[in-house]
Amino acid sequence: MKKLNKEDINPAVFELYNDYAHNRLSKEEFTEKLSTYAVDGWTVASLVTFLMPDYKDAIQIKPDDPRIVTEYISYPSPKGGGTIKALLCMPAGNQKKLPGILVVHENRGLNPHIEDVARRAALAGFISLAPDALSPLGGYPGNDDDGRALHNQRKPDEMLEDFIAGFECLKKQEYCNGKIGVVGFCFGGWISNMLAARVPDLLAAVPFYGAQAPLAEVPHIKAALQLHYAESDASINSGWAAYEKALKDNGKDYTVYHYPGTHHGFHNDTTPRYSKADAELAWKRTIAFFTEKLGK
Structure with missing residues (x-):
């Protein structure tokens, strides 16, 4: 399975995540609708993981920044x-x-x-x-x-x-x-x-x-x-x-x-x-x- 990239994702997936993040979809509804886009070897789980925030690697200014x-x-x-x-x-x-x-x-x-x-x-x-x-x-x-x-x-x-x-x-x-x-x-x-x-x-x-x-x-x-x-x-x-x-x-x-x-x-x-x-x-x-x- 190739690595997921933003460019590979159907824009509708981001809209589903937006609805989920704003409580317009339950987690169950979100994952069910997401299954439509689990193609090319991607699983629902891999899509969910890809959409979730990455707080470990994406922080720009670290808490201990001396500035x-x-x-x-x-x-x-x-x-x-x-x-x-x-x-x-x-x-x-x-x-x-x-x-x-x-x-x-x-x-x-x-x-x-x-x-x-x-x-x-x-x-x-x-x-x-x-x-x-x-x-x-x-x-x-x-x-x-x-x-x-x-x-x-x-x-x-x-x-x-x-x-x-x-x-x-x-x-x-x-x-x-x-x-x-x-x-x-x-x-x-x-x-x-x-x-x-x-x-x-x-x-x-x-x-x-x-x-x-x-x-x-x-x-x-x-x-x-x-x-x-x-x-x-x-x-x-x-x-x-x-x-x-x-x-x-x-x-x-x-x-x-x-x-x-x-x-x-x-x-x-x-x-x-x-x-x-x-x-x-x-x-x-x-x-x-x-x-x-x-x-x-």
């Missing part, structure tokens, strides 16, 4: 989960106040990939905070399947409160100058849109393939928005046209990028949905946007 300083902290979230654990990162040797970036995970908790993104933000010259909304249930359990199951046990509005409290925590950090943006992915993209509407002092929000805020919330948005969408992501993209109209009608500061040929999750370099060129371009745009809106 940054990291620590786990906890902060109160009285309207949300009570006490939330988070990863705090900043450039090594920093002695000045920096802008802050709140980094919001997908629907599986603070996994190694999102911790990596938080470290990347610090390496770019910001102080970053990546909360774990699974903290009230023991935190990220070590694998994404169990992480999704825990995530489903929490109420979205309570988790939103956890990230609003995270904004306040980051703002109070010794080396944060109070100018804060948020970047989030999938579920975190929705949180980013919601924070833009709910937190008046937030200066910039970068949702990656996240559900849009309710249209009634748009008039309250004060933060500048930079939005990133995959081409093949029907459930998320279906809400964009109405959201864009509301942003325009209300005179909001926004920029949107659509990435041809990409799937939901294209920025996540631990899964085969990853599109290297598009992810690097999107991150370059993100850092430039934060630098423009928050300063350095």
Whole structure:
């Protein structure tokens, strides 16, 4: 059996994985539908293994990278989960106040990939905070399947409160100058849109393939928005046209990028949905946007 490559995979497989990752398919339904694509000697098991994240070999900035300083902290979230654990990162040797970036995970908790993104933000010259909304249930359990199951046990509005409290925590950090943006992915993209509407002092929000805020919330948005969408992501993209109209009608500061040929999750370099060129371009745009809106 030859080695699986992304180019060999029918795009429908990635859509099935997307439905499974967002609880639109059970594991049994996912594997049953996946069997249609188990051809050329590939098994369902080999396809599942190929689709799952690789946190061992795909991390870009290691936890012990000497260029940054990291620590786990906890902060109160009285309207949300009570006490939330988070990863705090900043450039090594920093002695000045920096802008802050709140980094919001997908629907599986603070996994190694999102911790990596938080470290990347610090390496770019910001102080970053990546909360774990699974903290009230023991935190990220070590694998994404169990992480999704825990995530489903929490109420979205309570988790939103956890990230609003995270904004306040980051703002109070010794080396944060109070100018804060948020970047989030999938579920975190929705949180980013919601924070833009709910937190008046937030200066910039970068949702990656996240559900849009309710249209009634748009008039309250004060933060500048930079939005990133995959081409093949029907459930998320279906809400964009109405959201864009509301942003325009209300005179909001926004920029949107659509990435041809990409799937939901294209920025996540631990899964085969990853599109290297598009992810690097999107991150370059993100850092430039934060630098423009928050300063350095």
